[in-house]
Amino acid sequence: MVLQVMVKAQGPIPLDVAFEVQPGELLALVGPSGSGKSTLLRTIAGLWTPAQALVAVAGETWVDTARGVNLAAHLRHVGMVFQSYALFPHMTAEANVMSAMTARTKAAQRDEAHRLLALVNLHALGARMPAELSGGQQQRVAVARALARNPQVLLLDEPFSAVDRATREALYAEIRALRGVLDMPVVLVTHDVNEAQLLADRMVVIEAGRMVASGPTAVVMSDRLALQAMGVREAAAMLRATVHSHANDGMTRLTTRAGTLWLPRLDAAPGAQVRVRIMAHEVILSRAHPEGLSAQNILPVQVVDISQAEGPAVMVRLALGEEIILASITSRAVASLALRPGDHVHAVLKSMSVARDHVSLGDAP
Amino acid sequence: MDWTSLLLSLRLAGWTVVILLPVAIFVGRFLAYRSFAAKGLVEALVMLPLVLPPTVFGFYLLLGFGARSPIGQAWVAVFGEQLVFTFQGLLLASVIFNLPFAIQPAQRGFEAIPLQVREAAACCGMSPMRSLWKVELPLAWPGLLTAMVLTFAHTLGEFGIVLMVGGSIPGKTKTIAISIYDKVQGFDMAGAGTMSAVLLAISLGTITLTFWLSARLGKRLS
CATH class of the missing domain: 3.40.50.300 (P-loop containing nucleotide triphosphate hydrolases)
Known part of the structure; x- marks a missing residue:
């Protein structure tokens, strides 16, 4: 058909x-x-x-x-x-x-x-x-x-x-x-x-x-x-996740291929499949595992490629398990971190940076 | 009170409505949905009876229906009698001069149906006829009812064209409007008064109904 x-x-x-x-x-x-x-x-x-x-x-x-x-x-x-x-x-x-x-x-x-x-x-x-x-x-x-x-x-x-x-x-x-x-x-x-x-x-x-x-x-x-x-x-990537549990402080714990993701509370039962839209400009990259940071989500990722975007910006594609997320950072940041395809880095994401309507519930398993 | 004339007028108005209803539906629907080069001309032709003096209109109908006209000759050939000065001729004239009263409100009724609703009917697998029956008529009916009520009321009141095409033959072409005129000419003011009052009541009733329906249609659109 x-x-x-x-x-x-x-x-x-x-x-x-x-x-x-x-x-x-x-x-x-x-x-x-x-x-x-x-x-x-x-x-x-x-x-x-x-x-x-x-x-x-x-x-x-x-x-x-x-x-x-x-x-x-x-x-x-x-x-x-x-x-x-x-x-x-x-x-x-x-x-x-x-x-x-x-x-x-x-x-x-x-x-x-x-x-x-x-x-x-x-x-x-x-x-x-x-x-x-x-x-x-x-x-x-x-x-x-x-x-x-x-x-x-x-x-x-x-x-x-x-x-x-x-x-x-x-x-x-x-x-x-x-x-x-x-x-x-x-x-x-x-x-x-x-x-x-x-x-x-x-x-x-x-x-x-x-x-x-x-x-x-x-x-x-x-x-x-x-x-x-x-x-x-702004570019954005889509990440598949599963609702794990809801915490008492109004946060929801999600499981992704690459680890735990904390987001403001979602109206979905544990086990529900969701898609989370992650804006490229909200993603911070770090060589070392960051300590003492307010951001709740630190995911281990691998650099796939780096491409020139507009002006001083570059787009870094990151593999997170089988999924791809995007980070929009400056070429200066790429230089100071000496990022190259294949490098293992940490992607940092604020829970609050994911807008409520950037999460879609009820994904078919 | 000239009951014969009143009944004749009601019969004429009734038949006019019966004949014009399908015409109003198909022409009104066509004009509402289609746009074509000569649309303005067609709409102007439909509106013509509204602005032409009834005597002028009646004169042309008399010529058009007369024994020497193609229509008149064809009628004689088929039915064996003249078209002018008969009830059939009067009815045909009535149908023609009521075209604007029937088609205009019907057209407005169909125009009030949103395009997407009609398209949805097609996407639901409805043929044009089924869409007309199941979706368009139920939505356009206030406009159609207004059309029929206006046609009915207007037929009862028409004078000039009826006189020109029908003459004033009692029981055949003498309508109530002409009967009232005759009564006044004969100084029968009481008889003319009664009939005028009856006609006034019927007309007022039908127009009130029309306004009420228009308001309903307006409410549905808002």
């Missing part, structure tokens, strides 16, 4: 993009607003047809302008979550979910709607009208409705932009948890780099309709040009 996309257009937004998404993979299309990323999603869904386009899913061609093939939107098996959710305001949450089902008895549809609403933790609210639901709840209904078609592709168009931060964190966890049961390609459109890094396996960075970078999230997020295109000054 591979999704293949190729789009070329002159207007209204010039586009020249091609990518593939594997089954079960989440690809983030990242770029500033007006870069054309939503247009790409609309092309996949069949809501817009550019001058030149090829969209194929699992060998079935949805649009191929070269061969004159263009399947109407309602005949494509897509699940789409709109930025505004676009729930049908005159239907209950349950009826919204059922509206996307076909060729089954009403009773079977209702059972399936219950199952999907339970999947997004809304089992008790099926009888509510959209206007009676919070933004986060509406988004969950929209996700359940998108899944109700048994889609071959799941498309998420800035689905987290209209909710507050706390709700957004809960929804990130929701999506990460859903990943465990979804086997179709998922495409997420976002302008939020943090969001993309927390959720995506791979990223395609788009600027003014052109692909600036594409590849695994970790690779793209350490690519200087990609970061520039995304308007990001």
Whole structure:
């Protein structure tokens, strides 16, 4: 069920993009607003047809302008979550979910709607009208409705932009948890780099309709040009960790491949898998194991490579077990520490330097 | 009280509504969703009966429906009777001069549906007809009901065009508005008064309903 996309257009937004998404993979299309990323999603869904386009899913061609093939939107098996959710305001949450089902008895549809609403933790609210639901709840209904078609592709168009931060964190966890049961390609459109890094396996960075970078999230997020295109000054790395325990002083102990990490309290049970986004400029490097330091996290790491960044800054890639974290330090610091690839050093990280929304809960194990 | 005329007017208004409802749905929906080069011209044509003097409009309809016109000849060929000065001719005229009253509110009703909601219907696998039935009509109904109420009320009150196209044949084309005029001409002020009061009550009732529905539509949009 591979999704293949190729789009070329002159207007209204010039586009020249091609990518593939594997089954079960989440690809983030990242770029500033007006870069054309939503247009790409609309092309996949069949809501817009550019001058030149090829969209194929699992060998079935949805649009191929070269061969004159263009399947109407309602005949494509897509699940789409709109930025505004676009729930049908005159239907209950349950009826919204059922509206996307076909060729089954009403009773079977209702059972399936219950199952999907339970999947997004809304089992008790099926009888509510959209206007009676919070933004986060509406988004969950929209996700359940998108899944109700048994889609071959799941498309998420800035689905987290209209909710507050706390709700957004809960929804990130929701999506990460859903990943465990979804086997179709998922495409997420976002302008939020943090969001993309927390959720995506791979990223395609788009600027003014052109692909600036594409590849695994970790690779793209350490690519200087990609970061520039995304308007990001600071690089960041993603670290997988497991919640170990919660201490009485409001701190949470996490286990990583390379040792213990202390962060301000996370709302997750011990054993939960999380992803922690570590900003490169928050990481301090030390040759010797530092003593008498207020920072709580000292992780043994190995220098992978050192590359020139902007101005006096350099980017140091550090291996932490099998994972990579980034440190943005000055070239003067590299010189005074005499850092070279292969060196063993200590990465120091303040607990408070990890923003609350830089942690994503509910990672599929 | 001229009951024959009142019943004729109600029959004319009822049939006009029945014929214009599907027209309002499909033309209103088309104008609401599509943009094309001649859209301004089409909208102007639809609005024309609103600004043209009824006698002028009636004059052209009389010419257009007359025995020497292609429409009039075709009608005679099929139905064996003239189109002008018959109830059928009056109904056709009524349908045409009510186009703005039916299409405009319907168009506004469809325009009020957010684009993403319509797109969501397509992404849910709904064909355009199913989307119309399950999503668009339930959301646009205040606009459609306003269209039908306005059409009904306006048909009851139309005078100039009815006189031009229908003449004033009792039981066939003599509507209540014309009957009132005849009563006044014949100095039957009491009869004219009663009928005017009935027409006033019906019109006021329908317009009140329209405003109430518009308010509901406005609330839904906010």
